[in-house]
Amino acid sequence: MMLEKLRACWGFSPTVDRNVALVEGFLKGKRFADLAQEHGLSITRVRQIIERADRHVGGGIVTEAELSKASPRSDFMVDYPYVWKLAELHRLGSVTPHHFFTELERAGSLERLVDKMKRLPGRTPTTTRELARLVWQRERGESPWPAMKRSSIAVAQPSCPVDHPDRSLQCQLTLEPALQQLVERAAESGWTEDEIAQALLELARARLKEQLPSGASCPP
Template identity: 80%
Template structure:
């Protein structure tokens, strides 16, 4: 159960399976040094992985287990949310917002009811809630989110090319301009839009840095 909960709570990460295997080894009595040697990592790196796992599941690996939180319980109940968000390109931050809203609502039914009454709430979180409801109930509670018509140019440089980052900015700029324009048309000020984009970019960067 501990490992299943950990897998559900880890979120977006290409190394989930490997990290869960390392935690499993630790729970079976292997030391940091043993795991470091087995997986060709430093002991510091292994400790970081185990400590993160302990935080995600609310203790029980390194520290004393705390009572399970509603959010982590929901993550276990809906473990496919991360893959669903990735499949539909809703962003790595959206599942966190979804589970936060789900925790506040108390149940998927209440969350969907709330979003029916507040259709202007965060579109990607709303879309993820719609997809989860569709998967659970077999029907959609509202129409799918309207996608942008702006195409994103694919990268033409290898991953290690020095200009790849700049080219990515050029590729995203049209979509960003459209997003800002739509937000302005909905009544948000330029300052609010700029600050929101800054905060969202920072949150995405932080999430990427947390992934091992």
């Protein structure tokens, strides 16, 4: 049950199998040094992962188990283990499940959370609200409110060859409407113009860096 709870808590993490294996090995008596060597990690990193796991389940791994210290969120993650895959399937982002479980913990139950979202629809991020709707629909077989509207902007295909001098400009003009809608939706959600512009700049830099050869640097 403990390992199952940890697997649910780590959700989207690409290292969930490794982390669970570390905890399982520790519970079977392996030392930090042995686990570090086995998984190619530092001893400090192994200790951090296992101590975090201990906090997730309220003790019982490296400290004495205290049920009162276990976060209700971890129990909800076990009750609704499919939330991570649901968010991935509907392209709601890897952070949305964390927000959903935070709201669920505050509400105390899925019923109270859905009731709150019905009464105060504007108080919750759109993607979190959509995930709650999908969970409710899966549990109850009905949707508590209409599905989230997806962007309907069409992106035109390029009409000139790759080496054409105007191709870059054409791409900018094609993406501009979608970018404008994204900026407007972010502003409606409470982000400032400066925050939005800075975020877009950093995302563009990160995207460009991924495309550059190893060792090359992004332009300022």
